[in-house]
Amino acid sequence: MSSEEPLGRLQAKVERAKDMSDEEKLYRYKGVLYPTIMCPEDNLKAVENMKAREDDIMVVAYPKCGFNWIMGVLRKITEEATGVKSEKKLAPLIEFLGPEGLKEVDETPSPRLMGAHLHPDNIPASFYEKKTKMLVVFRNPKDTLVSFYHFCNNNPVLPAAQSWDSFFSSFMSGDVAWGSYFDHALAWEKRMDDPNVMAVMYEEMKQDLPESIRKVSSFFGFTLTEAQVQQIADASTFKAMKENSPSSHGQRIGNVIFRKGEVGDWKNHFTPEQSREMDEAFNKHLAGTKVGAKLNYQVHCQ
Template identity: 55%
Template sequence: MAQRAIPKEIEEKMQKAKDMKPEDMLFTYKGVLYPSLLCKPENFKAMERFEAIEDDILLVAYPKCGFNWMSHVLKKISDAAHGKRGETAQFTLLEFADPEKLQNLSKLPSQRIMGTHVQPKDIPASFFEKKTKVLVIFRNPKDTAVSYFHFYNKNPALPAFDSWDKFFSQYMSGEVMLGSYFDHAVAWEKHIDSDTVKIITYEDMIENLTEGIQQVARFFSLTLSDEQVQAIAQESTFEAMKNKSKETHGQMGNVIFRKGGVGDWKNHFSEEQSKELDTKFEQCLAGTKLGAKLKYEVHCK
C-alpha cells in the first residue's frame, strides 16, 4: 500500500475551509502571506527553536516548483538506501507543524526528512549551524505562475481568483501565499556555492529523472544500486504519482497533481505579461548561477 502523504487532519481542515470567508483564509506573518488553516504564528515561533541534526534531510521549494514530487522521491531514496519499505516517518512540513508536533519531531531518530516553503532567513538557524544538507528545487517562473494559479483555484483552503490576469498581477507583486518567487530565488542564489545546499530544477528532473535521483542520492551520501534507481524512477513519474494520488493524497490529489509538464505557460500568458516577467527575470537573476540553472531562454521564450 502506498504511504499516505497528506495526513487526514489536513483533509479535515480542508472541509472546514468551505465555511470560511475568502478574506480569512490567509494571514500575514512578518510581511508574508500564509494559509490560516494550516499555519499559526506560534508555529513559526516554535520553528525558531527547532534543533536540526547533521544527518537530517531538508527539502525546500517555492510553491508549485515540484515540492510534493521531490518529497516522494526523497522518501523513496531514503527507504531504499536504508533497506526499508515505506517505513519512513511521515514527511513533516515545518510551518504546518504546531509546537507539539515539532517537539515530537525532535524526539524522532534519524534520518528525519522535513520540508518547508519559507525563505532561508526563516528556516531554523540550527540547519545552517549544524551544516545539515538542504535540497532546493526550483521551476521556471512562468510555469510556476500557471501551476500556482490553478492551485489557488482548486484548493478549498485558498481564496480563488476570478481571472488569470488578476492572479498574474499579484504573483508579480508578491501578494500571493509565500510571497514573491523572485525574492525566494534571490535569497537562495546567495547559498548556491554552499557545500550543504544543492539546487536542482524541475525541468532537469523531468528531462532525466534517473540522473536526478542519482545526483540527489549522492548529495545526501546515500548509496543506491542501479536497480533501485530505476525502480524509484518508475514509481516517481508524474503519471505514476497522479494515478496513485487518491490513495496517497486523498481529496488533495486533484489539487496537487494537474499536468506536471513544461511549457503550459504559453496557454495563459499574454505577450505583454511574458515580456513583463522577462524583464523581472533580467532584473533579479540575469548573470547569476541560479539564473543559468533555470535555462530561461529554453523554457520561457
C-alpha cells in the same frame, strides 16, 4: 502514532477552510502572506526554535516548484538505501506542524525527511548551525505561476484567484502565499556555493529523472544500484505519482496537488504582454545569477 493521523489532520483542516471567507484565508507575518489554516502564527513562531540534526534530509521549494514530486522521490531513495520502510505517508512541511507536531518530529528517529516552502532566511537557524544538507527545488517562474494559479482555484485553504489577470498581478508583486518567487530565488542565490545546499531543477527532473535521482542520492550520501535508480524513476514519473496520490495524499488533496506536471504549460495562459513582463522581471532579478543560469530561462520561457 499511526501513519493515517497526519493525513487525517490535513484533510480536517481542508474541510475547516471551506467555512472561511477568502479574506480570512491569508494573513501577514513579518510582511509575508501565509495560509491562516495551515500556518497560523503559533506555527511560525514555534518553527523558529526547531532543533535540526546533522543527518536530517531537508527539502525547500517555493510553492508549485515540484516539492511533492521530489519528496516522493526522496522517500523512495531513503527507503531503498536504508532498507527501512517509512510509516508516514506525508513528509511534513515544518511550518504546518505547530508545537505538537514539532514535538512528534523531535521524537522521530533519524534520518528525518522534512520540507518547507519558507524563504531561506526563515528556515530555523539550527539547520544552518548543524550544517544540515538542504535540497532546493526550482522551477521556471512562468510554469510556477500557472501551477500556483490552478492550485489556488482548487485548494480550499487558499483564496480562489479572482481572474487569471488578477492572479498574475498578485504573483508578480509577491502578494501570494509564501511571498515573492523572486525574493525566494535571490535569497538562495547567496547560498549556491554552500556545500550543504544543492539545487535541483524541475525541468531537469522531467528531462532525465534517473540522473536527478543519482545526483540527489549522492548529495545525501546514499548509495543505490542502477537497478534501484531505474526502479525509483519508473515509480516516480508524474503520471505514476498522480495515479498513486489517492493513497499517498488522499483523493481530494491528491487531485489538488498533482495537476498536469508539464513544462511549457505557461504558453496556454500568458498573453504576449504578460510574457514580456515576466521576461523583464527575470532579467531585472535573476539574469547573470547562478540560479538564473540553472533555470535555463531562455530555453523554457521564450
